[in-house]
Amino acid sequence: MSxxxxxxxxLSCGRCALVCPGGLIAQDEEKKAFxxxxxxxxxxxxxxxECQSGAIRYFLGADLGGKGAYMYTRDEPDFLHWFxxxxxxxxxxxxxxxxxxxx
Amino acid sequence: xxxxxxxxxxxPCVLKLQPEILETDILIIGGGTAGCFSALxxxxxxxxxxLIAEKAHIKRSGCLAAGVNALNxxxxxxxxxxxxxxxxxxxxxxxxxxxxxxxxxxxxxxVTQKLEQIGLPILKDDQGNYVARGKRSIKINGESIxxxxxxxxxxxxSVQVLNRVNIIDYIVRxxxxxxAYGFSLEKNIFYVIYAKAVICTTGGAAGLYxxxxxxxxxxxxxxxxxxxxxxxxxxxxxxxxxxxxxMRFIALRCKDTIAPTGTIAQGVKARxxxxxxxxxxxxxxxxxxxxxxxxxxxVLRLYATVTEKREGRGPCYLRTxxxxxxxxxxxxxxxxxxxxxxTLKWFEQGRGPRSQNVEIExxxxxxxxxxxxxxxxVDGQRMTTLPGLLAAxxxxxxxxxxxxxxxxxxxxxxxxxxxxxxxxxxxxxDVRLEPGEIQDKLDAVNQFFRNEQGPYDLDQVEEAMxxxxxxxxxxxxxxxxxxxxKLQLAAQLIEELLKISQTLSAENLHxxxxxxxxxxxxxxxxxxxxxxxxxxxxxxxxxxxxxxFPAKDDLHWRKYVNSRYENGEVKIVLxxxxxxxxxxxxxx
Ligand SMILES: Cc1cc2nc3c(=O)[nH]c(=O)nc-3n(C[C@H](O)[C@H](O)[C@H](O)COP(=O)(O)OP(=O)(O)OC[C@H]3O[C@@H](n4cnc5c(N)ncnc54)[C@H](O)[C@@H]3O)c2cc1C
Ligand code: SF4
Ligand code: SF4
Numbered sequence: 001m002s003x004x005x006x007x008x009x010x011l012s013c014g015r016c017a018l019v020c021p022g023g024l025i026a027q028d029e030e031k032k033a034f035x036x037x038x039x040x041x042x043x044x045x046x047x048x049x050e051c052q053s054g055a056i057r058y059f060l061g062a063d064l065g066g067k068g069a070y071m072y073t074r075d076e077p078d079f080l081h082w083f084x085x086x087x088x089x090x091x092x093x094x095x096x097x098x099x100x101x102x103x
Numbered sequence: 104x105x106x107x108x109x110x111x112x113x114x115p116c117v118l119k120l121q122p123e124i125l126e127t128d129i130l131i132i133g134g135g136t137a138g139c140f141s142a143l144x145x146x147x148x149x150x151x152x153x154l155i156a157e158k159a160h161i162k163r164s165g166c167l168a169a170g171v172n173a174l175n176x177x178x179x180x181x182x183x184x185x186x187x188x189x190x191x192x193x194x195x196x197x198x199x200x201x202x203x204x205x206x207x208x209x210x211x212x213x214v215t216q217k218l219e220q221i222g223l224p225i226l227k228d229d230q231g232n233y234v235a236r237g238k239r240s241i242k243i244n245g246e247s248i249x250x251x252x253x254x255x256x257x258x259x260x261s262v263q264v265l266n267r268v269n270i271i272d273y274i275v276r277x278x279x280x281x282x283a284y285g286f287s288l289e290k291n292i293f294y295v296i297y298a299k300a301v302i303c304t305t306g307g308a309a310g311l312y313x314x315x316x317x318x319x320x321x322x323x324x325x326x327x328x329x330x331x332x333x334x335x336x337x338x339x340x341x342x343x344x345x346x347x348x349x350m351r352f353i354a355l356r357c358k359d360t361i362a363p364t365g366t367i368a369q370g371v372k373a374r375x376x377x378x379x380x381x382x383x384x385x386x387x388x389x390x391x392x393x394x395x396x397x398x399x400x401x402v403l404r405l406y407a408t409v410t411e412k413r414e415g416r417g418p419c420y421l422r423t424x425x426x427x428x429x430x431x432x433x434x435x436x437x438x439x440x441x442x443x444x445x446t447l448k449w450f451e452q453g454r455g456p457r458s459q460n461v462e463i464e465x466x467x468x469x470x471x472x473x474x475x476x477x478x479x480x481v482d483g484q485r486m487t488t489l490p491g492l493l494a495a496x497x498x499x500x501x502x503x504x505x506x507x508x509x510x511x512x513x514x515x516x517x518x519x520x521x522x523x524x525x526x527x528x529x530x531x532x533d534v535r536l537e538p539g540e541i542q543d544k545l546d547a548v549n550q551f552f553r554n555e556q557g558p559y560d561l562d563q564v565e566e567a568m569x570x571x572x573x574x575x576x577x578x579x580x581x582x583x584x585x586x587x588x589k590l591q592l593a594a595q596l597i598e599e600l601l602k603i604s605q606t607l608s609a610e611n612l613h614x615x616x617x618x619x620x621x622x623x624x625x626x627x628x629x630x631x632x633x634x635x636x637x638x639x640x641x642x643x644x645x646x647x648x649x650x651x652f653p654a655k656d657d658l659h660w661r662k663y664v665n666s667r668y669e670n671g672e673v674k675i676v677l678x679x680x681x682x683x684x685x686x687x688x689x690x691x
Contacts, residue, residue: 001316001323001444021159021168022322022329023267023288023613037613042322042329043360043444046163060447061319064359069451071443080246082439084450091450095436100226100244101173102433103236103370 001061002041003048004070007032009055016047016056048073049080118552118611120286120293122545127154127263129521130298132270132283132334135165136507137496138304139252140214140514141521146259149522153262154296156285158269158616159329161253165306166327166497167507170246170441172366174218174225175506176211179235184208187239188683191504194400196642197661198347199476200501201683202483207502210512215241218511221255223248237369246440248507268294269616270333271548273301273341273492279531280341280492284544288612293545299530300491300521303479304514307471307497308332308627310565310620313573313580314467315361323444325354325361326469334498335470335478336623339630339668344480344488344676346500346665348627349634349647351468352475353583355405358462362442364421367461370437371430373421375404375463377411383419390644406644409465413582420460431457465645467579470627473497473505475646480665483687484520485513488667491530493517501663501681551618554608561617564604568625571596576632577648586650590636597628630666633673637664 005016005025012031017023025047026036033055035041048056054074060066069086078098084091129145131138134157142153157164178187187208192199215233219225226234226242233241256262270285274297282297309326322328339345355364367373374382384399387407391400408419426434434456438445449455472478478500479487487494495517496510505513524530572578575593577585604622609615640656641649665676681687 001320018266019160019163021164021327023159023616039319040322040328042168042324042327043320044163044168045443046168058443058447060360060444060451061316061323063316063318063320064323064444065448065451067451069447071447080439082443082446084447086450086453093435093439093446095244095246095439097244097247098224100224100242101366101437101440102226103173103242103366103437 001043001064002038002059003035004057004059005033005035006055006057007034009053011053013052015050019046019050021046045073049075054083118291119549120291120545122293122295122541125154125294125296127296127298128152128300128525129154130283130296130301131155132301132303133157133165133305134161134253134256134264135304135306135496136167136252137510137514137517138302139256140511141302141304141495141518142256142262143259144515144518145522146261148519150261151522151525154298155256155262155264156268156270156283156294156296157264157266158288160266161256161264162250165249165330167249167252168327169443171248171507172245172363172437172441173236173240174215174243174508175240176504176508177215177233177239177241178208178212179238179241182238187211190239195350195476195503196655197680198350198642198663199503200681200687202681202685202687203481203502205683206483206516207505207509207512210515211508214508214511214515218248222251244440269619270337271619272337272544273489274536275341275489276531276534279490281531281534286548286612286615288616291612293548295536295541297535299525299532300493302493302495302517302521303334303338303498304494304496305334305498306330307469307473307477308335308624309469311470311569311572311624311628311631312467312576312578313569315464315579316359317569323359323361325356325466326471330497331620331624332470332627333620333623334494336626338479338487338489339626341489342667342669343492344665344667345630346478346480346663347476347634348470348631348666349638349664350475350477350643351646352471353405353468353645354466355408355463356466357445358418358464360442360444360448361466362438362445364461364463366437367421367423367434367456370434371423371426373423373461375408375419376422376460377416377419379416383407383411383416402644402646405465408463409582409645418462420462422460423456424458424460426457428457431455465579465583467573468577468583468646470631471497472500472502473510474503476501476503482689485517486520486524486689488689491524493521548615551607551609551615554606556608557606559603559606561607561614561621564600564607564621568597568600568621568628571600572628576628576635583645584648584650585635587636590632594629594632597625597632601625601629630668630673633666633675634664637675
């Protein structure tokens with residue numbers, strides 16, 4: 001369980017580093033974010049939801065059955081879009097933030 | 104108000120912290136669920152200055168980081184606060200503070216309304232009533248519950264938030280708590296914070312035991328791995344009375360992702376089956392310590408699963424095969440709102456819950472007062488045995504099944520009590536430490552920067568602690584069962600690790616944090632082992648299953664096992680059960 005950050009997409013805003021509940025993300029000299037402690041990730045996805053550029057990819061470790069798939073998000077005021085990329089195919093799931101769960 | 108202690112001269116070292124003194128009326132340690140709500144309550148009811156010291160950032164810190172599933176504690180039509188207490192008492196096999204549960208149950212619905220006011224989506228029917236999910240729960244979209252709470256706190260002018268500050272110990276004078284020490288995770292600052300009252304809301308403790316996924320995904324656990332029992336440990340070191348640590352909490356979760364199972368079990372009514380497809384839980388009813396044939400207890404579902412697996416009938420599953428496509432889509436979304444790894448796992452496998460059952464397993468044991476009864480021994484106002492120190496949420500004991508709304512309710516009770524306390528004239532508000540005392544504490548912290556790298560690093564000490572607890576104090580590999588020989592071995596090994604932990608070396612502030620997290624967990628382990636040894640019966644399967652005393656013994660053990668840490672020893676105190684309508688005050 002962890003995340004990877006694509007520094008090419010990173011806008012150096014620092015928001016992911018600010019919200020991570022474990023303080024696991026740091027920024028380099030150009031303020032680009034990187035995961036300093038990948039094995040300490042809880043998988044809460046707080047960092048993903050902060051990232052405006054979709055630079056943060058959330059994946060399952062091989063010990064959890066990970067095989068290369070990953071997710072990222074795009075946030076809008078009323079919707080949160082999740083993109084799950086798996087075997088070269090991208091699936092989009094949209095959550096209406098104002099609607100409650102059915103379960 | 105900030106005063107620099109310029110008279111303090113620090114020895115040269117690699118990295119060193121500089122002291123800074125802050126003052127406030129009420130210090131809240133931990134800006135999580137209970138802490139944020141305490142701050143809101145104080146701001147809305149007084150002009151008192153509040154300082155929240157939070158080790159992460161209140162926007163997403165603590166248990167609520169990923170979001171939650173439902174509000175699990177709500178009094179739906181047909182239920183009453185009294186029936187809520189009856190339920191909690193049954194689930195905890197009698198070892199609860201009924202007075203605390205009742206006071207909290209009476210506030211559940213009111214704090215829920217407040218959550219809705221600050222923006223939490225709650226499902227309603229055509230008449231505008233909340234839709235019941237179970238007898239005592241309602242349906243929400245809990246993804247953004249923490250940012251909503253944090254925003255409400257940030258709107259209050261009288262509340263100052265110190266993010267990225269880790270608190271390490273209380274400042275105690277004449278038996279009263281008058282503040283706390285901490286350090287910044289961003290700047291080399293050592294904080295000395297004075298307050299007229301302190302509310303501890305640091306949550307429970309994870310990472311004591313070897314986790315389900317001990318390798319790369321070691322932090323993919325149910326409870327927040329960043330809640331490392333700091334509040335318990337600080338209380339232990341300061342001599343506060345602690346209750347019921349032996350009532351551990353072990354959750355039944357989806358395998359690997361350790362995601363909640365209730366959403367599937369309640370949402371699509373999936374039953375638990377073993378590898379032969381047999382529904383097994385009902386077969387265990389006579390083992391239930393809780394003795395209730397109407398509702399199957401939480402612990403029995405777990406015990407039944409653990410036993411099926413041990414006897415070779417695993418893996419066990421939630422039978423989801425054959426649910427509808429709509430149901431599958433709803434499950435994907437519900438999990439994204441609280442445990443996104445589970446949705447990713449379904450996609451990664453190329454098969455969702457409609458085409459395969461969901462494997463389940465028991466987690467490692469946690470100490471968490473919001474689910475079980477472990478934590479500070481408090482009076483009816485949530486004052487601990489140290490005057491000036493209140494506790495609320497997962498760190499406070501005696502009151503299981505608080506969940507989110509119970510933590511909010513308790514945060515409110517503690518906040519109002521803190522206001523009464525600071526208005527009462529019994530605070531030590533003008534007492535201050537001598538510069539030499541601050542220097543001593545600061546030296547002890549800076550010592551970790553000065554320590555040379557020894558043979559053992561942080562990861563090794565953590566691994567050793569988790570292994571000891573797993574094998575000798577009833578972890579997963581021991582089937583959650585223990586006996587006295589094992590517990591004594593555990594006690595000895597934890598003592599040795601406590602000594603080693605003092606030799607750890609830090610190169611940066613994050614490592615300094617990790618060292619304190621390990622030391623705190625070792626203190627919790629030490630006291631936990633003493634509690635497990637003290638209760639000479641088996642009160643709860645899995646949570647506290649004692650091979651030396653495998654039966655429940657109501658005659659002798661309808662009691663609280665409490666403890667105080669005195670001169671390096673854990674002193675056990677057994678207390679009689681407190682009644683529902685009793686007004687409990689500390690007397691001895
Ligand atoms: C994954 C998960 C899912 C859950 N789902 C549900 C659900 O669906 N429904 C429900 O009702 N309940 C649920 N619960 C239970 C509920 O969320 C918790 O009981 C509740 O949030 C705990 O609140 P708290 O204030 O005690 O702790 P937290 O909200 O965790 O707050 C503790 C805070 O203290 C901070 N802190 C810790 N140590 C220090 C220190 N030394 N210095 C400074 N700050 C510190 C932490 O960073 C954190 O912000 C869930 C719990 C978990 C873990
Ligand atoms: S939130 Fe995204 S853009 Fe901002 S620093 Fe983090 S990775 Fe970069
Ligand atoms: S998923 Fe959560 S714990 Fe992991 S890096 Fe992101 S914010 Fe931190």
